Amino acid sequence: MVKSDVYSIETPALILTESKMINNIQRMLSVKEKYNVNVRPHFKTHKSIKIAKEQLKQGASGITVATATEAELLLENGVEDILVAFPLSDKKKIFRLLKWVPTAKVIFTIDSMDQALIIHEAAEELHKKAEVWIKVNCGLNRCGVEPGLEVYELAKETIDKTDLQLTGLYTHAGHSYGATRSQHIDEIAKFEAESIVQSAKICEERGISIRHRSVGSTPTFEKAAQYEGITEVRPGNAVFFDGIQVGLGVAQLEEVALTVLATVVSIKKDRCIIDAGSKALTTEKGAHGNESIKGFGQLLIDKPLYVSRVSEEHGVIEVTGDQIGNQISLNEKVNIIPNHACPVVNLFDYYYVMKEDGTIERMKVDGRGKSQ
Numbered sequence: 001m002v003k004s005d006v007y008s009i010e011t012p013a014l015i016l017t018e019s020k021m022i023n024n025i026q027r028m029l030s031v032k033e034k035y036n037v038n039v040r041p042h043f044k045t046h047k048s049i050k051i052a053k054e055q056l057k058q059g060a061s062g063i064t065v066a067t068a069t070e071a072e073l074l075l076e077n078g079v080e081d082i083l084v085a086f087p088l089s090d091k092k093k094i095f096r097l098l099k100w101v102p103t104a105k106v107i108f109t110i111d112s113m114d115q116a117l118i119i120h121e122a123a124e125e126l127h128k129k130a131e132v133w134i135k136v137n138c139g140l141n142r143c144g145v146e147p148g149l150e151v152y153e154l155a156k157e158t159i160d161k162t163d164l165q166l167t168g169l170y171t172h173a174g175h176s177y178g179a180t181r182s183q184h185i186d187e188i189a190k191f192e193a194e195s196i197v198q199s200a201k202i203c204e205e206r207g208i209s210i211r212h213r214s215v216g217s218t219p220t221f222e223k224a225a226q227y228e229g230i231t232e233v234r235p236g237n238a239v240f241f242d243g244i245q246v247g248l249g250v251a252q253l254e255e256v257a258l259t260v261l262a263t264v265v266s267i268k269k270d271r272c273i274i275d276a277g278s279k280a281l282t283t284e285k286g287a288h289g290n291e292s293i294k295g296f297g298q299l300l301i302d303k304p305l306y307v308s309r310v311s312e313e314h315g316v317i318e319v320t321g322d323q324i325g326n327q328i329s330l331n332e333k334v335n336i337i338p339n340h341a342c343p344v345v346n347l348f349d350y351y352y353v354m355k356e357d358g359t360i361e362r363m364k365v366d367g368r369g370k371s372q
């Protein structure tokens with residue numbers, strides 16, 4: 001840890017303001033008391049063991065992951081309750097994760113009988129009990145069975161044909177990122193919650209108990225948590241927030257905890273060039289159809305300026321003559337709010353964590369590249 005000036009950091013660099021992140025974790029965890037739900041934050045956003053542990057310390061009930069290698073990293077580092085919110089059908093990966101059971105709790109997820117049978121076979125071979133949740137499609141149209149009877153049919157077949165312990169249903173309203181107004185987010189959150197609550201009701205009326213009913217995306221989790229029958233939310237991005245969440249009205253600019261520090265490397269008549277291009281900011285402009293995001297990142301300076309073009313290492317910012325020399329000069333460092341924090345984190349080896357006492361700590365992005 002060094003007492004240091006942020007502007008001495010070599011760029012491009014990932015800057016994390018710790019106090020803002022802690023506030024965001026507290027905001028995330030506040031739904032626990034307010035609506036009596038568990039909070040299981042997604043690891044995919046921060047990919048940091050330390051941040052996952054901070055979330056657990058603040059009251060998270062477990063962690064959500066997207067990949068087997070993310071799960072293994074957390075298991076190896078003492079995290080004991082993990083939801084693998086991605087349907088694994090590769091038996092080798094399932095074997096590796098089952099080895100941790102029952103020392104740790106690892107929940108597998110399915111949206112078809114074929115996957116259920118693969119997990120069942122792996123568990124039988126290892127003489128283990130495997131816990132599974134069914135993925136429900138609430139409108140994102142990615143994985144997931146349709147809410148209602150389809151969920152019951154998969155639940156029934158899973159119970160009839162396997163030894164798997166079916167304990168929950170979950171869904172993810174990622175299409176909320178394409179919302180164009182806040183009322184639209186309300187409607188998506190309502191359907192997200194209802195798709196799970198209704199499906200659980202249909203299962204329970206037919207004798208299948210569903211203990212865990214899990215929902216969540218950053219735009220919807222605070223709303224969906226309020227519905228009777230929901231037991232868990234899984235926010236990911238909310239640990240940092242980003243340009244997309246500010247654009248959606250989900251977070252204020254001041255709440256964004258993560259920025260990319262870049263340096264002005266060249267100045268032309270009508271533009272300046274920074275050393276952060278698509279390999280630092282990505283080319284994301286808002287997943288799932290939201291086209292309202294301007295450029296590839298917003299500069300944190302007095303006048304709103306955006307990175308309007310990116311190639312791999314270059315970012316281009318259109319500037320006017322009066323800004324040159326005033327806000328923009330050669331070797332000037334600029335702080336940029338990325339559009340989408342999650343893939344940006346995966347491009348860096350380290351965070352530079354700005355602490356309240358003015359020190360800067362370099363912290364590894366432990367799960368960087370753990371995509372398998």
Ligand SMILES: Cc1ncc(COP(=O)(O)O)c(C=O)c1O
Pocket residue numbers: 042045064085171172174216217218219234235236237238
């Ligand atoms: C299954 C699942 N749950 C939760 C999340 C967290 O969503 P967000 O980052 O919007 O909070 C994601 C994100 O992709 C997801 O895929």
